[in-house]
Amino acid sequence: MLKTITKMIAVAALFTGSLIEGALALPANMAVTGSTNPPIGHYEFCKINPGECRSNGADRGPMVLTREGWQKILEVNYDVNQAITPMTDMEIHGVEEKWSYPDSVGDCEDYVLLKRRKLIESGFSASDLLITVVLQPNGDGHAVLTVRTDRGDFILDNMRNKVLLWSDTEYTYLKRQSTEHAGRWVKLQDGRTVAVGSVRTQ
Numbered sequence: 001m002l003k004t005i006t007k008m009i010a011v012a013a014l015f016t017g018s019l020i021e022g023a024l025a026l027p028a029n030m031a032v033t034g035s036t037n038p039p040i041g042h043y044e045f046c047k048i049n050p051g052e053c054r055s056n057g058a059d060r061g062p063m064v065l066t067r068e069g070w071q072k073i074l075e076v077n078y079d080v081n082q083a084i085t086p087m088t089d090m091e092i093h094g095v096e097e098k099w100s101y102p103d104s105v106g107d108c109e110d111y112v113l114l115k116r117r118k119l120i121e122s123g124f125s126a127s128d129l130l131i132t133v134v135l136q137p138n139g140d141g142h143a144v145l146t147v148r149t150d151r152g153d154f155i156l157d158n159m160r161n162k163v164l165l166w167s168d169t170e171y172t173y174l175k176r177q178s179t180e181h182a183g184r185w186v187k188l189q190d191g192r193t194v195a196v197g198s199v200r201t202q
Contacts, residue, residue, distance in 0.1 A: 028152030038183070055182075056127040080115050112143050127148075153165065176188060
């Protein structure tokens with residue numbers, strides 16, 4: 001019951017505007033500044049899973065966010081966060097970096113892959129579900145899922161159940177998947193700090 005009430009409050013807050021007021025000084029959607037190399041983990045993932053790293057077709061712009069769509073975003077973020085126990089790639093696979101779908105344990109990028117797949121299965125377009133690499137305030141790399149909408153770019157994060165606008169998070173945004181091709185990546189400039197080029201996710 002508490003989970004349902006919390007979701008209802010979050011849905012109402014978005015559609016009355018209270019979740020986006022704090023970010024009005026920055027664009028609701030991130031600025032893309034050009035192409036860049038994918039993270040090595042995603043490059044290796046694409047070699048094993050080429051069907052998940054193909055063209056999305058022409059970019060038709062951000063999805064129109066409905067109440068139902070917002071509720072599904074909240075549900076998927078919460079459910080995956082609860083289902084998967086965080087562990088590093090070294091603990092799971094014995095290597096520094098390996099992107100894969102998790103069963104019960106996973107690193108940050110594994111959460112992202114699973115959330116992206118679940119939202120695609122729910123009817124979301126792959127062009128609006130973008131794996132994104134960020135820097136945490138302590139300088140560590142991290143991966144999150146950006147959901148691109150007409151109300152802004154929202155971040156699904158294994159470190160929190162609350163879904164926030166990108167500009168309301170504490171991260172520095174470095175790069176993310178291209179909207180037009182799931183195997184290609186673009187550089188980001190969030191307007192708050194100069195992003196550096198490449199980072200290994202933790």
